[in-house]
Amino acid sequence: MYRLFLIIFLLIVLYFLLRQMFRGVTGPIRDERSISADSAERDKEQDQMVEDPVCHTFVPRRIAVIEQMGGQTYFFCSKECAVTFRSQHPV
Numbered sequence: 001m002y003r004l005f006l007i008i009f010l011l012i013v014l015y016f017l018l019r020q021m022f023r024g025v026t027g028p029i030r031d032e033r034s035i036s037a038d039s040a041e042r043d044k045e046q047d048q049m050v051e052d053p054v055c056h057t058f059v060p061r062r063i064a065v066i067e068q069m070g071g072q073t074y075f076f077c078s079k080e081c082a083v084t085f086r087s088q089h090p091v
């Protein structure tokens with residue numbers, strides 16, 4: 001009986017080791033993304049394209065520079081555009 005537990009424990013350790021190795025090959029990001037439906041939903045939102053009001057470039061939300069101004073949220077392609085927008089729209 002005791003040996004059985006030991007074998008199960010070793011199998012679990014082996015499983016985690018193999019999984020970690022597998023992660024190293026496929027990349028950790030993709031694996032993390034599929035953990036829950038909630039994070040997948042948030043990911044979809046992060047992939048949404050948003051327009052920069054300064055240079056009118058569309059950028060994915062995840063890399064956009066986010067600025068809150070006067071209760072409104074604006075997305076910019078770069079910090080420079082955010083600064084430009086700020087100087088054009090003094091609060």
Ligand SMILES: [Zn+2]
Binds near residue numbers: 054057076078
């Ligand atoms: Zn821009």
